[in-house]
Amino acid sequence: MIAVQTINGLQLGILLFLLSSGLTLTFGIMDxxxxxxxxxxMLGAFVCASLTVLTGSFxxxxVMAVPITAFIAFVVEWSIVGRLYQRDHLDQLLATFGLILVAxxxxxxxWGPSGLAVPLPAWLQGQVSLGASLFDPAIVIPTYRLLVLGFGIAVALGLFWLVGYTRTGMLIRAGASNRVMLSALGVNVRLLFTGVFALGSVFAALAGMLIAPVTEASIGMGNDIxxxxxxxxxxGGVGSIxxxxxxxxxxxxxxxxxxxxLDVLLMQIMSSQAAETAAPAISAMLIYxxxxxxxxxxxxxLFPPAQR
Amino acid sequence: MTDSRLPTGVALITLILLAGVPLSLYYAGHIFWLDIFTRAVVLAIAAASLNLMLGFAGLASFGHAAYLGIGAYAVGVPAYYETYGGGGMIASYSGWWHLGLALGASALFAAVTGAISLRTRGIHFIMITMAFGQMLFYLLVSIDEYGADDGMTVDLTSQFSHVDLSDPVMLFGICYGSLLLLLLLQYRLKHSHFGRILAAIKQNENRTRALGVNTFYYKLTAYVLAGVICAYAGVLMANFSTFISPGMIEWTRSGELMFMVILGGTAWVFGPVVGAMIFVLLEYFLAGLTVYWHLPFGLLLILTVLLFRGGLGGMLQRIGATRGEGQS
Known part of the structure; x- marks a missing residue:
């Protein structure tokens, strides 16, 4: 039970990382x-769902949805978001809220009002048994969850490599610490911004694609997460990957x-009835x-980036 | 100084229309319009309370709808217990009790979340207020007894001895009167010592602090005051719609409140009222035209931000200023 929940938690964590890395990058670099x-x-999930039905392969x-979402991100950046960099945060917030409503x-x-399910190929539908552990007799985990975990870790490593060890990454880090200086050194900052926005958006879309087979694609699915x-x-500290x-x-x-x-834990210190009412309420608020x-x-x- | 006659004139005309149109339509038999305008007035109170933070002190709270929810549940929960039993001493139909509960709970919530979120600035503040709003949202969603995400109906409106809130004209009158009082209070506040300090904080907090002002307490006071007033709007909202649900405090609701304030213009005490009116009328007409009404609405939001700096209030002031120049 504990091992299964650990895998679930890590999977949620990886998805959250895919989403928040884009957020933290666009904030750190473009403010x-x-x-x-x-x-x-949401778009990632829907595009992927349609393409899966169309091509028959998840x-x-x-692979096809990534360039499509990157292109949409490019258009959005070029037409609307690019005009917001010089504005204050409130304007950015409202305009991008408007974008959510439009999207x-x-x-x-x-796609219509109802959700869209994504069928998984047969080899991903099974379950993997990891054998007995200290706490459980035998751990059975859906293959797909392991794939999501592995894929997410690969993408995260790729991002660290990109930001930490490539010339593009050097420019991204330079942009995060001093934009004006970077532009004075002859770097096309506008192009860099477009690239970072598209990169962040593709990461968000990837998260959507990965979750789509589990929850199905639905309107407003991104607004909670x-x-x-x-x-x-x-x-994590705004701006820190x-x-x-x-x-x-x-x-x-x-x-x-x-x-x-939480309900099991609370039962140790209060009556089981009280624990059953309190547990969902507390766990809903826990991360906040x-x-x-x-x-x-x-x-x-926890990790504030160095002062500019 | 710019000529402020034009905005003031627009404000007065709007206030007269805001009362005159729905009441005359109501007595002419078009009962429905009173509903639309009551909603507009209640939202105007909520938006005006947000402006107390946003316009006065430059504090962009993105979780303000939470206080609407606190006010609404302060009506719904005691009434629910009174009807179905349980709840101990909370259960009551009394309007004064609902009000007291709403104001007390909102002041407490605002004081605690404000004390934490006001330690941060700028983008952190926006995200944290948003997160606290969502925290309350998920809390309400998780409580099955209050209908979870389906919400619950308020079977009986808050009871006062001489006032019947289930009478739509009476309810409208109370809402409208509250709005007038609030605007008057805000106008006085803006030109008081407190308001000046908030304006100074908005311009440059470090400098204000260097002058020996404890900016944190001023910001926290504005934060709590805004929350309490918004909770009052929530009490009115619950009595008006007689249905409450966590949906009314989702962060997108906070975004809509923010939109009303920005659309009307933050520099103007009256701005949120114009913003709320336009919002409610737009919502009504667009929703009547097409199921896809969020599309023009979202585009309008984007255009407002990109082209309409300072909102309608700012625009009126600019028109007034150029006119003044022409005359002199």
């Missing part, structure tokens, strides 16, 4: 607060364990309470 991230999460659909309605118009991604970004990764895994585990085990506690101790989050 942009971007709610429309939630829409790319993996092919993912939700367009998806409603194009985007706030959790915000919590991750705040706890390392912080986003650690905070995402932490939040994923805390949220999953809270929902799974955690955020509050962390902010009291460290208002800038």
């Amino acid at each position: 942009l607060i971007n709610l429309s991230h939630a829409s790319f999460y 993996l092919l659909a993912i 939700d309605t367009l998806v409603h118009w194009f 985007i706030i959790t991604a915000f919590v991750v970004v705040i706890i 390392k912080g986003a990764l650690l905070a995402a895994l932490f939040i994923g585990l805390v949220d999953t364990f809270g929902r799974a085990f 309470l955690l955020m509050a506690v962390i902010l009291v101790v460290k208002p800038q989050g």
Whole structure:
């Protein structure tokens, strides 16, 4: 039971990392607060669902959906978001909120009001038995969850390599610490911004594609999880990718364990009836309470990037 | 100084229309319009309370709809217990008790979340207020007894000795009167010592602090005051719609409140009222035209931000200013 929930928590954490890494990058580099991230999460799921039905292959659909969502991100950046970098955060927030409404309605118009399920290929539908462990007789985990976990870790490693060890990554880091200086050195900052926005959006879309076979694609599916991604970004320290990764895994585990085990834990200290009423309420608030506690101790989050 | 006659004139005309149109239509037999305008007035109170933070002190709270929820549940929960038993001493139909509960709970929630979120600034503040709003949302969703995400109906409106809130004209009158009082209070507040300090914080907090002002307490006071007033709007909202659900405090609701304030203009005490009116009328007409009404609505939001800096209030002021120049 504990091992299964750990895998679930890690999987949620990886998804949250895919979402929040884009948020934290766009904020760290462009000083942009971007709610429309939630829409790319949803778009990724819908595009992937349609392509899976069309091509008959889930993996092919993912490969094809990435350039499509990147192109949409490019258009959105070029037409609307690019005009927001110089504005204050409130303007960015409202305009990208407007983008969410537009995206939700367009998806409603194009795909209809009901959700869209994504069929998995047969080899991903099975379950993997990991043998007995210390706590459980035998651990059985859906193959797909393991795939999501592995894929997410690969993408996370790729991102760290990109940001930490390539020339593009050097420019991204330079942009995060001093934009004006970078532009004075002859770097096309505008192009860099477009690239980072598209990269972040593709990450969000990937998260949507990965979750689609589990929950199915639905309108407004990003609007809830985007706030959790915000919590991750705040706890990790706005602008820090390392912080986003650690905070995402932490939040994923805390949220999953809270929902799974809190009632059992509470029964140790109160009557079972009281525990059964209190547990769902507390576990629903758990990550926010955690955020509050962390902010009291460290208002800038756990890993605040160096001052500019 | 710019000429402020034009905005003031627009404000007065709007206020007269806001009362005159629905009441005359109501007595002419078009009962429905009174509903639309009551909703507009209640939302105007909520938006105006948000402006107390946003416009006065530059605090962009994105979780303000939470206070609407606190106010609404402070009506719904005691009434629910009174009807179905349980709840101990909370159970009551009394309007004063509902009000007291709403104001007390909102002040407490605002004081605690404000004390934490006001330690941060800018983008952190926006995200944290948003997260606290969602926290309350998920809390209400998880409580099955209050209908979870389906919400619950308020069977009986808050009871006062001389006032019957189930009478739509009476309810409208109370809402409208509350709005007038609030606007008057805000106008006085804006030109008081407190308001000046908030304006100074909005311009440059470090400098204000260097002058020896404890900016944290001023910001927290504005934060709590805004929350309490919004909870009052929530009490009115529950009595008006007689149905409450966590949906009314989802973060998208907070975004809509924010939109009303920005659309009307933050620099203007009256701005949120214009914003709320336009919002409610737009919502009504667009929703009547097409199921895809969020599309033009979202586009309008984007265009407002990109092209309409300072909202309608700012635009009126600019028109007034150029006119003044022409005359002199």
